[in-house]
Each structure stands twice: as structure tokens, then as C-alpha cells.
Amino acid sequence: MRYSELSNLYTRLEKTTLKTLKTRLVADFLKRTPDELLDVVPYLILGKVFPDWDERELGIGEKLLLKAVSMATGVPERELEGAIRNTGDLGESVALALKRKRQKSFFSQPLTIKRVYETFVKIAEATGEGSQDRKLKYLVNLFMDASPEEGKYLTRTVLGTMRTGVAEGLMRDAIAEAFEVSPELVERAYMLTSDFGYVAKIARTEGNEGLSKVKMQVGKPVRPMLAQNAASVEEALKEMGGKAAFEIKYDGARVQVHRDGERVLIYSRRLENVTKSIPEVVEAIRESVRARKVIIEGELVAVGDDGRPRPFQYVLRRFRRKYNIEEMIEKIPLELNLFDVLYVDGDTLIDLPFSERRKRLEEAVSESGRIKLARQLVTDDPGEAEAFYREALELGHEGLMAKRLDSVYEPGNRGKKWLKIKPTMEDLDLVIVGAEWGEGRRAHLLGSFLVAAFDTNSGEFVPVGKVGSGFTDEDLAEFTRMLKPLIVREEGKYVEIEPRVVIQVTYQEIQKSPKYKSGFALRFPRYVALREDKSPEEADTIERIAQLYRLQERFKAGK
Structure with missing residues (x-):
């Protein structure tokens, strides 16, 4: 199966915001995926190489990747860096470099999904003396044979910055649709094994009966209650x-x-x-x-x-x-x-x-x-x-x-x-969904952040305030580095951020507010800490904020 087919799927997913269409596109692709690739493809579609619990990681930063692309294309690294400033997206910049590729390979072969995955495994398992040189060689070989579109998505996969809008819930539904099995049984099997590749194979080969028999396995973490x-x-x-x-x-x-x-x-x-x-x-x-x-x-x-x-x-x-x-x-x-x-x-x-x-x-x-x-x-x-x-x-x-x-x-x-x-006026764990570029000496940094709570009814993250205080310059530099790959839209100084990063926020009180869709706003919110241990779905909910608001008002009334 050609990697170009997967790249084409990424492109189509990126062009639509309709969840039903995304689900159908992923389901159709899973149907066509050969058995020997079915344990790998779900993760590649999610923009990953391995499950979160797998110890292996690629360990490649922007600098090494740019060097590999430069060696593969003949485009100097400084030109690549300039292109990134113009496009704001390393993946797009790599695609442009591949379009003007100066190096020609006499033994070029089309990329296959199997080859791409096996190369990623070699990169992840390269350790010890000379490992960086080996990783570089593996990357150069991929980019030498990649089309511009393939290079764009290879880059995003390597850096973990895929922007196709495919999350775990959508993958669950796509597996159910592809193999005509119960979404609830897919969900159960995934919660017990945290392994979409394994679940997809069971769904295809054993159907609902096989999914219902899935048990937890030592070595594969169970999704926490x-x-x-x-x-x-x-x-x-x-x-x-x-x-x-x-x-x-x-x-x-x-x-x-x-x-x-x-x-x-x-x-x-x-x-x-x-x-x-x-x-x-x-x-x-x-x-x-x-x-x-x-x-x-x-x-x-x-x-x-x-x-x-x-x-x-x-x-x-x-x-x-x-x-x-x-x-x-x-x-x-x-x-x-x-x-x-x-x-x-x-x-x-x-x-x-x-x-x-x-x-x-x-x-x-x-x-x-x-x-x-x-x-x-x-x-x-x-x-x-x-x-x-x-x-x-x-x-x-x-x-x-x-x-x-x-x-x-x-x-x-x-x-x-x-x-x-917990005590009533506790801090909240909220998700960053937007930000604004700073001014003056902080113009190159994201300086204030729109934070949101999870709405369990709609499944959306709804804003509850902007946090601009509590950050050191070092914090802002780190958040800018972390969030830039997650920018999905820019409008003037404002950027919309893919909801991936959770922060702990303190505040003076909760107010009713018509300004935000949530109906609430935090008064004088202040950054406390990055919550790397929490996923966005584990952030505080609008229900919790409403509960805290009611308790706060009862306290004010002396009840």
C-alpha cells in the first residue's frame, strides 16, 4: 500500500470540518488496509507512530529534520528556515522544498506505508554512539523518495503536529463503521487495551463476538476510571x-x-x-x-x-x-x-x-x-x-x-x-484554545491565552476567560514553542489553538458572562502550572464551574 494513499487521506481530512465525513473517510481507508498493516495504520492516521504507552519515540527535533530535508533536496537550511517564517508551518515548507528539489536519486522508489513505518521504527530504536547520524540517514532516504505532499505529512508525523482533526472518538467510530461492529464494543476493547491497532484487527477478523471477549493485558495500560x-x-x-x-x-x-x-x-x-x-x-x-x-x-x-x-x-x-x-x-x-x-x-x-x-x-x-x-x-x-x-x-x-x-x-x-x-474555591484545570501575540519586547511570544472547560453535552471546549498573568518570560517562550505547531487559524494578533494543552488556573471568583458561550467568566485568572499529566478530556467541565459558581453565591449570601 503506497504512502501516497495515506497522504491523500490526510489532505482530504484536513479540508473538511464535518465529523461524519471524516469518519467515513477513515472507515473507507481502514477497509482497504491490508491485514499486515492494520495494527499500524490507525496510529499513523492519528498522526502518531506508536501508542502513547510504547516506550519508543522518534527523538527528532526541528533542527535534525531540517538538516535531513536540506540534504535530500539541496535546498540550504537557511532558506528552509526563511520559508518557515513565511508559511508558519514546517510541513508546508518541506513540501515547497521538495517541489524545487535539486538532488536527483537514480534509485528512487515510491514510498510504501510499510517502508515508512519500518524506517520510523529504525529511527526510534537507534541508540548509542552515532545514533543521530543513523537517524539522519534514515530520514534523508525517506525525503529523497517523497513527493511534496508525502514530505509534508512525513514532517508532521515526525514532529507530532498532524492537523487532520482525527481524535480517539472519531477513530473508534471509524473502526465500528469500517467493520460493521458495535461502537460500544470497540470503545470497551480500547479502554481495556489502549491499542487501536489490536482492536481494529479483532473487529475485522472476529467481529462483535471477538470484541466482547477482549481482556486487559499486563503491559498494555487500561484507560483510568x-x-x-x-x-x-x-x-x-x-x-x-x-x-x-x-x-x-x-x-x-x-x-x-x-x-x-x-x-x-x-x-x-x-x-x-x-x-x-x-x-x-x-x-x-x-x-x-x-x-x-x-x-x-x-x-x-x-x-x-x-x-x-x-x-x-x-x-x-x-x-x-x-x-x-x-x-x-x-x-x-x-x-x-x-x-x-x-x-x-x-x-x-x-x-x-x-x-x-x-x-x-x-x-x-x-x-x-x-x-x-x-x-x-x-x-x-x-x-x-x-x-x-x-x-x-x-x-x-x-x-x-x-x-x-x-x-x-x-x-x-x-x-x-x-x-x-475539595475546597470550594479550588484552582481549575483548563485547556488552551486560543492565544494572542504579545507586544513590544514580547511581540515574538504568545502573551495571553484563551482557556476553556469541557462541555460534556456538546463534547466541545468552551471558553471561560483569558489568562495573561502568572507567566515568566521563560514560561511564555516555552508555551510559544509548544503551541506554535498547534495553531489552526490566525486572524490579526489572535491565533486559534488545537485543544491539547492543559494548564492549572487560579482566579478571584466566577462570574456570569454573556461574552462566552459557556455563560461564565473567571475574574482575574492567573496561571499556576502546566498540567502535563492531564489530557484535554480530563480538564474541568462546565458542570463543575457551574457547581462552583452556585457554591460561591451561597457562600456570599451566608448560607
């Missing part, structure tokens, strides 16, 4: 039917641990493999987890010298560190608080009630200095639960989680079986 918010302990107890398991809500990073004998893998809440960055936690798991084959979940917390939790950003610093890890182990010690178990020694547990899963977790884990069980209180007494809530806050934690004792584990679902209880 999510929680909604409760205004108070009393509200949570009422929602839970009068009795609940309350657990401390730790201010850390949620992780999913997979163990198969001595092999331990740790995934972030966004399913990124963070195992190598926290070796002391891996070793502690081997010592404390009795089960030999297990999938467990917990919250990784950074601990200060005084034993109190440090802000979750410290854990993210550990996740990002690739070198001098031993030094970071000393600077930022970590503690893992386990709160759920999904699989133990061949038994899938997600359909068991939470109370039973907690027992199985206690049987599977022996607590140690680094490995703890999340502190829990099972009660029907509001006063007792309120005292536990106050204790959690005094200890420096975020608040409490309330969990139905009979709740099953629902991968990827945000329901009311789990509820978060």
Missing part, C-alpha cells in the same frame, strides 16, 4: 446511598503499575511509560507487591523533608528527567499510595465491587517505606467523614475521594461512582 466532583461530604454520602469508602485525595500524579514477574512497567494517567525515570519505585514495587502478575493503581506523591506532600509538579519533574536520575532520587523522594487493583495472577477484577477489590489489594501488597495503601475510612457518619476530610487538608493533601462500596471499575468512564471532595 475518572471521578466527578461533590460539593461536600454530605452530598457525597447522599450520592453513595448513605455509606461510602472515603480515601485521601493525594496531590500527586496518578499511575498504573503493571508487573509480570520481575518486569515492572509504570504508566502515567496519560498512559506514558515513565518507568525509567523512577527506578527506586520500580524496586520498591518488586519488594512490596506480593502478586507476581498484577495491574494496580495509585498516586505517586513527592515528599518533603518534613514528611508533608509537595506539589504534584515535583512528581512531573521526576517523570521528565532522563539523566542524573540518582541525583533526583535524593532531591525529590517519592511515595506510592495504592488505591485499586484491576488484575491479579490471571483474575480480572474490574467487575468486582470496590470493597472486594480493596480486600484483594490489601492481600496483594505489603506496605513499606515507599509503598503505602491509600488511607481509607468506610463510614455512614457525616461527622466522622468531615473530620477525616479536615485531617486530609491539614496534612497538606487535596481533599477526599468518596467511592461507592459496590462500584465496579469502569475504564475511561467519568461517573458518579467516584466523587472528589
